Amino acid sequence: MLNVQGAYKSFDGFMAVNRADLVVERGAIVAVIGPNGAGKTTLFNLITGQFKPDRGQIVFDGQEIGGLAPYDICRRGIARSFQIANIFARLTVFENVQVAVLSQHRKSRALFRPARDLMAAETHRILASVGLEAKAQRVAGTLSHGDQRILEIAIALGNEPKLLILDEPTAGMSPEETAATMALVQNLAHTRGITILFCEHDMDIVFSVAQSIMVMRHGATIVQGSPDEVRRNKEVQQAYLGGGDA
Ligand SMILES: Nc1ncnc2c1ncn2[C@@H]1O[C@H](COP(=O)(O)OP(=O)(O)O)[C@@H](O)[C@H]1O
Ligand SMILES: [Mg+2]
Structure with missing residues:
Protein backbone atom coordinates (compact mmCIF):
# COMPACT_ATOMS: atom_id res chain seq x y z
CA MET A 1 0.00 0.00 0.00
CA LEU A 2 2.79 2.39 0.94
CA ASN A 3 6.40 2.16 -0.14
CA VAL A 4 8.99 4.73 0.93
CA GLN A 5 12.35 4.31 -0.73
CA GLY A 6 15.49 6.27 -0.01
CA ALA A 7 13.73 9.28 1.48
CA TYR A 8 15.80 12.25 2.61
CA LYS A 9 14.89 15.49 4.33
CA SER A 10 17.31 18.05 5.70
CA PHE A 11 16.73 21.23 7.71
CA ASP A 12 19.51 23.78 7.13
CA GLY A 13 21.93 21.01 6.27
CA PHE A 14 20.90 18.76 9.18
CA MET A 15 19.74 15.40 7.86
CA ALA A 16 16.57 14.70 9.87
CA VAL A 17 15.62 11.87 7.49
CA ASN A 18 18.69 10.34 5.94
CA ARG A 19 17.78 7.39 3.70
CA ALA A 20 14.59 6.04 5.16
CA ASP A 21 12.90 2.97 3.68
CA LEU A 22 9.49 1.76 4.76
CA VAL A 23 7.00 -0.79 3.46
CA VAL A 24 3.41 -0.87 4.70
CA GLU A 25 1.32 -3.83 3.53
CA ARG A 26 -2.40 -3.30 3.11
CA GLY A 27 -4.32 -4.15 6.29
CA ALA A 28 -1.21 -4.36 8.48
CA ILE A 29 -0.27 -2.60 11.70
CA VAL A 30 3.24 -1.22 11.24
CA ALA A 31 5.36 0.56 13.85
CA VAL A 32 8.31 2.89 13.44
CA ILE A 33 10.64 2.95 16.43
CA GLY A 34 13.85 4.81 17.21
CA PRO A 35 15.30 7.12 19.85
CA ASN A 36 14.10 10.69 20.24
CA GLY A 37 15.23 12.71 17.25
CA ALA A 38 15.61 9.62 15.03
CA GLY A 39 13.38 11.23 12.41
CA LYS A 40 10.09 9.38 12.96
CA THR A 41 7.86 12.45 12.99
CA THR A 42 9.71 13.97 10.05
CA LEU A 43 9.22 10.75 8.07
CA PHE A 44 5.48 10.89 8.83
CA ASN A 45 5.50 14.54 7.75
CA LEU A 46 7.02 13.51 4.43
CA ILE A 47 4.35 10.86 3.91
CA THR A 48 1.47 13.23 4.75
CA GLY A 49 2.82 16.19 2.79
CA GLN A 50 3.76 18.56 5.62
CA PHE A 51 7.27 18.49 4.10
CA LYS A 52 8.53 17.70 0.65
CA PRO A 53 11.31 15.08 0.53
CA ASP A 54 14.68 16.28 -0.80
CA ARG A 55 15.05 12.94 -2.55
CA GLY A 56 13.44 9.51 -2.68
CA GLN A 57 10.16 7.86 -3.62
CA ILE A 58 6.95 7.78 -1.62
CA VAL A 59 4.47 5.56 -3.45
CA PHE A 60 0.92 5.14 -2.11
CA ASP A 61 -1.59 2.91 -3.90
CA GLY A 62 0.72 2.78 -6.89
CA GLN A 63 1.17 6.53 -7.21
CA GLU A 64 4.01 8.83 -6.27
CA ILE A 65 2.81 11.24 -3.56
CA GLY A 66 6.10 12.79 -2.42
CA GLY A 67 5.78 16.57 -2.42
CA LEU A 68 1.98 16.66 -2.92
CA ALA A 69 -0.06 19.02 -0.72
CA PRO A 70 -1.46 17.59 2.54
CA TYR A 71 -5.10 17.95 1.40
CA ASP A 72 -4.31 16.04 -1.78
CA ILE A 73 -2.64 13.23 0.16
CA CYS A 74 -5.56 13.16 2.62
CA ARG A 75 -7.99 12.95 -0.28
CA ARG A 76 -6.11 9.89 -1.55
CA GLY A 77 -6.77 8.13 1.74
CA PRO A 161 -8.72 6.87 5.54
CA LYS A 162 -7.30 3.72 4.03
CA LEU A 163 -4.08 4.39 5.92
CA LEU A 164 -4.15 5.95 9.39
CA ILE A 165 -0.88 7.38 10.68
CA LEU A 166 -0.58 7.89 14.44
CA ASP A 167 2.35 9.81 15.93
CA GLU A 168 2.84 8.48 19.47
CA PRO A 169 -0.86 7.84 20.03
CA THR A 170 -0.41 6.96 23.71
CA ALA A 171 2.02 9.73 24.71
CA GLY A 172 1.02 11.17 28.08
CA MET A 173 -1.67 8.55 28.68
CA SER A 174 -2.26 6.52 31.82
CA PRO A 175 -1.65 2.74 31.53
CA GLU A 176 -5.43 2.19 31.32
CA GLU A 177 -5.85 4.81 28.57
CA THR A 178 -2.87 3.33 26.75
CA ALA A 179 -4.33 -0.17 26.77
CA ALA A 180 -7.72 1.13 25.63
CA THR A 181 -6.14 3.16 22.83
CA MET A 182 -4.11 0.27 21.48
CA ALA A 183 -7.14 -2.01 21.67
CA LEU A 184 -8.99 0.61 19.64
CA VAL A 185 -6.19 0.75 17.09
CA GLN A 186 -6.23 -3.04 16.71
CA ASN A 187 -9.99 -2.98 16.41
CA LEU A 188 -9.84 -0.38 13.62
CA ALA A 189 -7.38 -2.55 11.74
CA HIS A 190 -9.19 -5.84 12.25
CA THR A 191 -12.84 -4.83 11.93
CA ARG A 192 -12.66 -1.84 9.58
CA GLY A 193 -9.67 -2.96 7.56
CA ILE A 194 -7.82 0.30 8.10
CA THR A 195 -4.06 0.03 7.65
CA ILE A 196 -2.16 1.53 10.61
CA LEU A 197 1.26 3.14 10.74
CA PHE A 198 2.34 4.44 14.14
CA CYS A 199 5.38 5.34 16.19
CA GLU A 200 5.58 4.71 19.88
CA HIS A 201 8.13 4.78 22.69
CA ASP A 202 6.76 1.90 24.71
CA MET A 203 8.46 -1.23 23.39
CA ASP A 204 5.97 -3.58 25.08
CA ILE A 205 3.18 -1.96 23.08
CA VAL A 206 5.14 -1.98 19.83
CA PHE A 207 6.16 -5.62 20.09
CA SER A 208 2.71 -6.82 21.09
CA VAL A 209 0.67 -4.81 18.58
CA ALA A 210 2.77 -4.32 15.44
CA GLN A 211 3.06 -6.99 12.76
CA SER A 212 6.02 -5.23 11.19
CA ILE A 213 8.52 -2.89 12.85
CA MET A 214 10.84 -0.43 11.15
CA VAL A 215 13.78 0.80 13.22
CA MET A 216 15.26 4.24 12.60
CA ARG A 217 18.42 5.82 13.87
CA HIS A 218 19.90 9.20 12.92
CA GLY A 219 17.31 9.52 10.17
CA ALA A 220 18.18 6.19 8.54
CA THR A 221 16.36 2.88 8.44
CA ILE A 222 18.37 0.18 10.20
CA VAL A 223 15.97 -2.66 9.49
CA GLN A 224 12.32 -3.50 8.97
CA GLY A 225 10.86 -6.90 9.79
CA SER A 226 8.60 -8.94 12.03
CA PRO A 227 8.89 -8.38 15.80
CA ASP A 228 11.03 -11.53 16.04
CA GLU A 229 13.34 -10.49 13.23
CA VAL A 230 13.79 -7.06 14.76
CA ARG A 231 14.38 -8.45 18.25
CA ARG A 232 17.11 -10.75 16.90
CA ASN A 233 18.81 -8.10 14.76
CA LYS A 234 22.32 -7.43 16.12
CA GLU A 235 22.45 -3.85 14.88
CA VAL A 236 19.15 -3.09 16.57
CA GLN A 237 20.25 -4.70 19.81
CA GLN A 238 23.40 -2.58 19.82
CA ALA A 239 21.92 0.64 18.58
CA TYR A 240 18.61 0.70 20.28
CA LEU A 241 17.18 -2.08 22.39
CA GLY A 242 20.45 -2.64 24.23
CA GLY A 243 20.26 0.74 25.95
CA GLY A 244 23.06 3.19 25.19
CA ASP A 245 21.52 6.33 23.79
CA ALA A 246 18.12 4.72 23.31
N1 LIG B 1 10.97 21.76 11.19
C1 LIG B 1 12.19 21.43 11.64
N2 LIG B 1 13.22 22.30 11.54
C2 LIG B 1 14.45 21.96 11.97
N3 LIG B 1 14.78 20.78 12.50
C3 LIG B 1 13.80 19.86 12.64
C4 LIG B 1 12.47 20.14 12.20
N4 LIG B 1 11.72 19.03 12.45
C5 LIG B 1 12.54 18.13 13.01
N5 LIG B 1 13.80 18.61 13.12
C6 LIG B 1 14.95 17.90 13.65
O1 LIG B 1 15.04 16.65 12.98
C7 LIG B 1 15.40 15.63 13.88
C8 LIG B 1 14.38 14.53 13.84
O2 LIG B 1 13.22 15.00 14.50
P1 LIG B 1 11.87 14.16 14.57
O3 LIG B 1 11.52 13.73 13.20
O4 LIG B 1 10.92 14.99 15.30
O5 LIG B 1 12.35 12.91 15.43
P2 LIG B 1 11.47 11.87 16.27
O6 LIG B 1 10.05 12.06 15.92
O7 LIG B 1 12.01 10.54 15.89
O8 LIG B 1 11.75 12.17 17.71
C9 LIG B 1 15.56 16.26 15.25
O9 LIG B 1 16.94 16.53 15.48
C10 LIG B 1 14.77 17.55 15.12
O10 LIG B 1 15.30 18.55 15.95
MG1 LIG C 1 8.37 12.53 17.04
Whole structure:
Protein backbone atom coordinates (compact mmCIF):
# COMPACT_ATOMS: atom_id res chain seq x y z
CA MET A 1 0.00 0.00 0.00
CA LEU A 2 2.79 2.39 0.94
CA ASN A 3 6.40 2.16 -0.14
CA VAL A 4 8.99 4.73 0.93
CA GLN A 5 12.35 4.31 -0.73
CA GLY A 6 15.49 6.27 -0.01
CA ALA A 7 13.73 9.28 1.48
CA TYR A 8 15.80 12.25 2.61
CA LYS A 9 14.89 15.49 4.33
CA SER A 10 17.31 18.05 5.70
CA PHE A 11 16.73 21.23 7.71
CA ASP A 12 19.51 23.78 7.13
CA GLY A 13 21.93 21.01 6.27
CA PHE A 14 20.90 18.76 9.18
CA MET A 15 19.74 15.40 7.86
CA ALA A 16 16.57 14.70 9.87
CA VAL A 17 15.62 11.87 7.49
CA ASN A 18 18.69 10.34 5.94
CA ARG A 19 17.78 7.39 3.70
CA ALA A 20 14.59 6.04 5.16
CA ASP A 21 12.90 2.97 3.68
CA LEU A 22 9.49 1.76 4.76
CA VAL A 23 7.00 -0.79 3.46
CA VAL A 24 3.41 -0.87 4.70
CA GLU A 25 1.32 -3.83 3.53
CA ARG A 26 -2.40 -3.30 3.11
CA GLY A 27 -4.32 -4.15 6.29
CA ALA A 28 -1.21 -4.36 8.48
CA ILE A 29 -0.27 -2.60 11.70
CA VAL A 30 3.24 -1.22 11.24
CA ALA A 31 5.36 0.56 13.85
CA VAL A 32 8.31 2.89 13.44
CA ILE A 33 10.64 2.95 16.43
CA GLY A 34 13.85 4.81 17.21
CA PRO A 35 15.30 7.12 19.85
CA ASN A 36 14.10 10.69 20.24
CA GLY A 37 15.23 12.71 17.25
CA ALA A 38 15.61 9.62 15.03
CA GLY A 39 13.38 11.23 12.41
CA LYS A 40 10.09 9.38 12.96
CA THR A 41 7.86 12.45 12.99
CA THR A 42 9.71 13.97 10.05
CA LEU A 43 9.22 10.75 8.07
CA PHE A 44 5.48 10.89 8.83
CA ASN A 45 5.50 14.54 7.75
CA LEU A 46 7.02 13.51 4.43
CA ILE A 47 4.35 10.86 3.91
CA THR A 48 1.47 13.23 4.75
CA GLY A 49 2.82 16.19 2.79
CA GLN A 50 3.76 18.56 5.62
CA PHE A 51 7.27 18.49 4.10
CA LYS A 52 8.53 17.70 0.65
CA PRO A 53 11.31 15.08 0.53
CA ASP A 54 14.68 16.28 -0.80
CA ARG A 55 15.05 12.94 -2.55
CA GLY A 56 13.44 9.51 -2.68
CA GLN A 57 10.16 7.86 -3.62
CA ILE A 58 6.95 7.78 -1.62
CA VAL A 59 4.47 5.56 -3.45
CA PHE A 60 0.92 5.14 -2.11
CA ASP A 61 -1.59 2.91 -3.90
CA GLY A 62 0.72 2.78 -6.89
CA GLN A 63 1.17 6.53 -7.21
CA GLU A 64 4.01 8.83 -6.27
CA ILE A 65 2.81 11.24 -3.56
CA GLY A 66 6.10 12.79 -2.42
CA GLY A 67 5.78 16.57 -2.42
CA LEU A 68 1.98 16.66 -2.92
CA ALA A 69 -0.06 19.02 -0.72
CA PRO A 70 -1.46 17.59 2.54
CA TYR A 71 -5.10 17.95 1.40
CA ASP A 72 -4.31 16.04 -1.78
CA ILE A 73 -2.64 13.23 0.16
CA CYS A 74 -5.56 13.16 2.62
CA ARG A 75 -7.99 12.95 -0.28
CA ARG A 76 -6.11 9.89 -1.55
CA GLY A 77 -6.77 8.13 1.74
CA ILE A 78 -4.05 8.94 4.27
CA ALA A 79 -5.12 10.56 7.56
CA ARG A 80 -3.02 11.22 10.63
CA SER A 81 -2.92 12.28 14.23
CA PHE A 82 -0.19 14.53 15.55
CA GLN A 83 2.26 13.99 18.40
CA ILE A 84 0.47 16.82 20.19
CA ALA A 85 -3.30 16.62 20.03
CA ASN A 86 -4.78 18.80 17.33
CA ILE A 87 -8.48 19.48 17.97
CA PHE A 88 -10.91 22.40 18.00
CA ALA A 89 -10.93 23.03 21.75
CA ARG A 90 -14.08 25.18 21.78
CA LEU A 91 -16.23 22.93 19.64
CA THR A 92 -18.03 19.94 21.05
CA VAL A 93 -16.73 16.43 20.56
CA PHE A 94 -19.54 15.85 18.06
CA GLU A 95 -18.76 19.00 16.09
CA ASN A 96 -15.06 18.15 15.91
CA VAL A 97 -15.82 14.87 14.16
CA GLN A 98 -18.67 16.33 12.10
CA VAL A 99 -16.31 18.87 10.55
CA ALA A 100 -14.16 16.04 9.23
CA VAL A 101 -17.13 13.99 8.06
CA LEU A 102 -18.59 17.05 6.35
CA SER A 103 -15.44 17.86 4.43
CA GLN A 104 -15.07 14.21 3.38
CA HIS A 105 -18.65 14.10 2.10
CA ARG A 106 -18.16 17.32 0.16
CA LYS A 107 -15.23 15.72 -1.57
CA SER A 108 -16.72 12.36 -2.38
CA ARG A 109 -20.50 12.29 -2.18
CA ALA A 110 -23.37 13.63 -4.20
CA LEU A 111 -24.73 16.64 -2.33
CA PHE A 112 -28.41 15.91 -3.00
CA ARG A 113 -28.30 12.88 -0.69
CA PRO A 114 -29.98 13.58 2.68
CA ALA A 115 -26.58 14.79 3.71
CA ARG A 116 -27.32 16.20 7.12
CA ASP A 117 -28.85 13.01 8.59
CA LEU A 118 -26.31 10.88 6.87
CA MET A 119 -23.47 12.86 8.35
CA ALA A 120 -24.96 12.98 11.83
CA ALA A 121 -25.35 9.20 11.69
CA GLU A 122 -21.83 8.77 10.42
CA THR A 123 -20.47 11.11 13.11
CA HIS A 124 -22.28 9.15 15.83
CA ARG A 125 -21.05 5.88 14.35
CA ILE A 126 -17.44 7.09 14.49
CA LEU A 127 -17.84 8.39 18.06
CA ALA A 128 -19.33 5.06 19.10
CA SER A 129 -16.50 3.15 17.43
CA VAL A 130 -13.90 5.00 19.53
CA GLY A 131 -15.96 5.01 22.74
CA LEU A 132 -16.66 8.76 22.86
CA GLU A 133 -20.41 8.59 22.15
CA ALA A 134 -21.37 9.44 25.75
CA LYS A 135 -19.19 12.57 25.61
CA ALA A 136 -20.49 13.79 22.24
CA GLN A 137 -21.83 17.09 23.62
CA ARG A 138 -18.84 17.90 25.80
CA VAL A 139 -16.67 20.85 24.78
CA ALA A 140 -13.53 19.22 23.41
CA GLY A 141 -11.13 21.39 25.40
CA THR A 142 -12.56 20.07 28.66
CA LEU A 143 -11.79 16.41 27.87
CA SER A 144 -8.94 14.59 29.57
CA HIS A 145 -5.69 14.43 27.62
CA GLY A 146 -6.35 10.78 26.79
CA ASP A 147 -9.83 11.52 25.45
CA GLN A 148 -8.51 14.44 23.41
CA ARG A 149 -6.08 12.11 21.70
CA ILE A 150 -8.84 9.58 21.07
CA LEU A 151 -10.92 12.42 19.65
CA GLU A 152 -8.11 13.19 17.30
CA ILE A 153 -8.23 9.61 16.01
CA ALA A 154 -12.00 10.01 15.57
CA ILE A 155 -11.42 13.18 13.53
CA ALA A 156 -8.95 11.30 11.35
CA LEU A 157 -11.55 8.55 10.84
CA GLY A 158 -13.97 11.19 9.57
CA ASN A 159 -11.73 11.41 6.52
CA GLU A 160 -12.41 7.72 5.76
CA PRO A 161 -8.72 6.87 5.54
CA LYS A 162 -7.30 3.72 4.03
CA LEU A 163 -4.08 4.39 5.92
CA LEU A 164 -4.15 5.95 9.39
CA ILE A 165 -0.88 7.38 10.68
CA LEU A 166 -0.58 7.89 14.44
CA ASP A 167 2.35 9.81 15.93
CA GLU A 168 2.84 8.48 19.47
CA PRO A 169 -0.86 7.84 20.03
CA THR A 170 -0.41 6.96 23.71
CA ALA A 171 2.02 9.73 24.71
CA GLY A 172 1.02 11.17 28.08
CA MET A 173 -1.67 8.55 28.68
CA SER A 174 -2.26 6.52 31.82
CA PRO A 175 -1.65 2.74 31.53
CA GLU A 176 -5.43 2.19 31.32
CA GLU A 177 -5.85 4.81 28.57
CA THR A 178 -2.87 3.33 26.75
CA ALA A 179 -4.33 -0.17 26.77
CA ALA A 180 -7.72 1.13 25.63
CA THR A 181 -6.14 3.16 22.83
CA MET A 182 -4.11 0.27 21.48
CA ALA A 183 -7.14 -2.01 21.67
CA LEU A 184 -8.99 0.61 19.64
CA VAL A 185 -6.19 0.75 17.09
CA GLN A 186 -6.23 -3.04 16.71
CA ASN A 187 -9.99 -2.98 16.41
CA LEU A 188 -9.84 -0.38 13.62
CA ALA A 189 -7.38 -2.55 11.74
CA HIS A 190 -9.19 -5.84 12.25
CA THR A 191 -12.84 -4.83 11.93
CA ARG A 192 -12.66 -1.84 9.58
CA GLY A 193 -9.67 -2.96 7.56
CA ILE A 194 -7.82 0.30 8.10
CA THR A 195 -4.06 0.03 7.65
CA ILE A 196 -2.16 1.53 10.61
CA LEU A 197 1.26 3.14 10.74
CA PHE A 198 2.34 4.44 14.14
CA CYS A 199 5.38 5.34 16.19
CA GLU A 200 5.58 4.71 19.88
CA HIS A 201 8.13 4.78 22.69
CA ASP A 202 6.76 1.90 24.71
CA MET A 203 8.46 -1.23 23.39
CA ASP A 204 5.97 -3.58 25.08
CA ILE A 205 3.18 -1.96 23.08
CA VAL A 206 5.14 -1.98 19.83
CA PHE A 207 6.16 -5.62 20.09
CA SER A 208 2.71 -6.82 21.09
CA VAL A 209 0.67 -4.81 18.58
CA ALA A 210 2.77 -4.32 15.44
CA GLN A 211 3.06 -6.99 12.76
CA SER A 212 6.02 -5.23 11.19
CA ILE A 213 8.52 -2.89 12.85
CA MET A 214 10.84 -0.43 11.15
CA VAL A 215 13.78 0.80 13.22
CA MET A 216 15.26 4.24 12.60
CA ARG A 217 18.42 5.82 13.87
CA HIS A 218 19.90 9.20 12.92
CA GLY A 219 17.31 9.52 10.17
CA ALA A 220 18.18 6.19 8.54
CA THR A 221 16.36 2.88 8.44
CA ILE A 222 18.37 0.18 10.20
CA VAL A 223 15.97 -2.66 9.49
CA GLN A 224 12.32 -3.50 8.97
CA GLY A 225 10.86 -6.90 9.79
CA SER A 226 8.60 -8.94 12.03
CA PRO A 227 8.89 -8.38 15.80
CA ASP A 228 11.03 -11.53 16.04
CA GLU A 229 13.34 -10.49 13.23
CA VAL A 230 13.79 -7.06 14.76
CA ARG A 231 14.38 -8.45 18.25
CA ARG A 232 17.11 -10.75 16.90
CA ASN A 233 18.81 -8.10 14.76
CA LYS A 234 22.32 -7.43 16.12
CA GLU A 235 22.45 -3.85 14.88
CA VAL A 236 19.15 -3.09 16.57
CA GLN A 237 20.25 -4.70 19.81
CA GLN A 238 23.40 -2.58 19.82
CA ALA A 239 21.92 0.64 18.58
CA TYR A 240 18.61 0.70 20.28
CA LEU A 241 17.18 -2.08 22.39
CA GLY A 242 20.45 -2.64 24.23
CA GLY A 243 20.26 0.74 25.95
CA GLY A 244 23.06 3.19 25.19
CA ASP A 245 21.52 6.33 23.79
CA ALA A 246 18.12 4.72 23.31
N1 LIG B 1 10.97 21.76 11.19
C1 LIG B 1 12.19 21.43 11.64
N2 LIG B 1 13.22 22.30 11.54
C2 LIG B 1 14.45 21.96 11.97
N3 LIG B 1 14.78 20.78 12.50
C3 LIG B 1 13.80 19.86 12.64
C4 LIG B 1 12.47 20.14 12.20
N4 LIG B 1 11.72 19.03 12.45
C5 LIG B 1 12.54 18.13 13.01
N5 LIG B 1 13.80 18.61 13.12
C6 LIG B 1 14.95 17.90 13.65
O1 LIG B 1 15.04 16.65 12.98
C7 LIG B 1 15.40 15.63 13.88
C8 LIG B 1 14.38 14.53 13.84
O2 LIG B 1 13.22 15.00 14.50
P1 LIG B 1 11.87 14.16 14.57
O3 LIG B 1 11.52 13.73 13.20
O4 LIG B 1 10.92 14.99 15.30
O5 LIG B 1 12.35 12.91 15.43
P2 LIG B 1 11.47 11.87 16.27
O6 LIG B 1 10.05 12.06 15.92
O7 LIG B 1 12.01 10.54 15.89
O8 LIG B 1 11.75 12.17 17.71
C9 LIG B 1 15.56 16.26 15.25
O9 LIG B 1 16.94 16.53 15.48
C10 LIG B 1 14.77 17.55 15.12
O10 LIG B 1 15.30 18.55 15.95
MG1 LIG C 1 8.37 12.53 17.04
